Amino acid sequence: MRSPRGNNKKGDNGPDRQVNINRMKCDTIPDLERFLTIQEQALGQNSPEVAHTVSKLAGLYFSQGQLENAEALYKRALAIQEKTLGPYRTEVEETRHQLDRLAHVRKQSDSQSNSHHDLRFERMDHKFATDSSTYLDAVPAMALGWTQSLADDQEKDLLIEIATVRHAMGKDHPHLADCLTKFADVLCRRKRYSQMEPVLKEALSIRVKALGEEHPLVSTSLKNLARLYYFQGQFALSEPLFRRALNIRQKIYGRSHPRYADVEEQYAKLLRKTDRVPLAQEMENHVKQVRAQFAL
Numbered sequence: 263m264r265s266p267r268g269n270n271k272k273g274d275n276g277p278d279r280q281v282n283i284n285r286m287k288c289d290t291i292p293d294l295e296r297f298l299t300i301q302e303q304a305l306g307q308n309s310p311e312v313a314h315t316v317s318k319l320a321g322l323y324f325s326q327g328q329l330e331n332a333e334a335l336y337k338r339a340l341a342i343q344e345k346t347l348g349p350y351r352t353e354v355e356e357t358r359h360q361l362d363r364l365a366h367v368r369k370q371s372d373s374q375s376n377s378h379h380d381l382r383f384e385r386m387d388h389k390f391a392t393d394s395s396t397y398l399d400a401v402p403a404m405a406l407g408w409t410q411s412l413a414d415d416q417e418k419d420l421l422i423e424i425a426t427v428r429h430a431m432g433k434d435h436p437h438l439a440d441c442l443t444k445f446a447d448v449l450c451r452r453k454r455y456s457q458m459e460p461v462l463k464e465a466l467s468i469r470v471k472a473l474g475e476e477h478p479l480v481s482t483s484l485k486n487l488a489r490l491y492y493f494q495g496q497f498a499l500s501e502p503l504f505r506r507a508l509n510i511r512q513k514i515y516g517r518s519h520p521r522y523a524d525v526e527e528q529y530a531k532l533l534r535k536t537d538r539v540p541l542a543q544e545m546e547n548h549v550k551q552v553r554a555q556f557a558l
Contacts, residue, residue, distance in 0.1 A: 291326075294319045310353075313342035317357055324360070327429025329368050336361045367426055420445045439468040439483070446486065455494060462487045478521075481510035485525050492532055501536075504529040523552040 298315050305311055320335035340357045347354060424441045431437055442465040449458045466483035473479055488503035504525060511522040527549045533542035 291319065291322050294322060308342050308345065310343065310346050313339045313346070314353070316342070317353075317360070320360065324364060325429075327426045327431075329364060329426070329430065333361070333364055333368075336364065367422060417445075417448055420448060434468055434471055436469060436472045436479070439465040439472070439479070442468075443483070443486065455490060458490055459487075462490060476510050476513060478510070478514055481507040481514075481525070484510070485528065489528060492528070492535075497532055497536055500532055501529075504532060517548070518552055518555065520552060520556050523549045 294315065298312070298319060301309075301312055301315055316335050317339040320332045320339060323329075323335065324332035336357055340354065340361065343351065343354045343357060420441065424438065424445060427435065427438045427441050442461050446458050446461045446465070449455070449461065462483065466480070466487055469477065469480045469483050484503045484507040488500045488507065491497070491500035491503070507525045508522065508529060511519070511525055515521050526545050530542045530545035530549070533539070533545065
């Protein structure tokens with residue numbers, strides 16, 4: 263009488279098949295999905311090994327910003343793990359942690375898509391509020407091509423959001439400009455002014471491309487970059503940006519609106535710095551009138 267092992271021909275679901283599966287190396291989503299199909303056929307859809315593969319596939323989707331796919335896979339992995347391993351195993355806790363991490367990123371993306379950021383740079387050492395992170399290992403240090411020194415513990419939250427939005431929405435999406443502007447806030451607070459320039463320039467470029475030359479957010483990006491150049495003493499670069507921002511806001515709001523006066527006040531400071539005091543005084547008087555009218 264033959265041993266049961268003798269029936270495990272090539273292609274059967276026996277130990278040899280399992281070994282072959284475990285030896286496979288999958289580093290891309292298509293490869294891992296093919297591997298998962300084979301594994302499900304060999305071991306069944308609810309085995310702990312399948313859960314491990316599903317979780318790994320979820321991680322790849324997450325790293326590419328495909329949050330909905332990642333969430334569905336993590337939930338599937340968790341259901342299998344809780345059923346086969348129990349609720350208190352390390353693997354189960356890790357999957358729950360990944361789901362919490364993903365939910366946090368989605369919440370940030372959703373909340374930021376409904377708001378926009380207007381940097382004031384009134385003082386370059388102004389303290390902006392930042393969120394702390396409990397999932398700092400979620401993004402590679404070089405995710406954005408910036409130097410390792412930028413990727414410290416307090417900045418990785420923003421790097422995660424930027425990398426996620428870049429993957430999920432594309433490099434020209436307005437929300438990416440919002441995220442970059444937030445990152446410029448952090449750099450400003452840390453007095454890393456030279457590193458702010460490429461961040462603000464990218465945000466400006468995205469907004470111009472996505473929203474048009476005369477959108478209010480374009481004027482905000484122009485003002486942000488103009489303020490940076492002003493504090494760096496690069497007045498020749500700063501002045502045309504202030505002018506463009508003023509022209510946009512005049513067309514949208516009119517000269518008697520606080521948002522016009524906001525840029526006008528900053529431009530007046532530049533005029534004083536460049537010895538054009540009468541024109542600066544005229545603008546400052548106008549700013550006072552607008553703010554008195556609106557009780558600002």
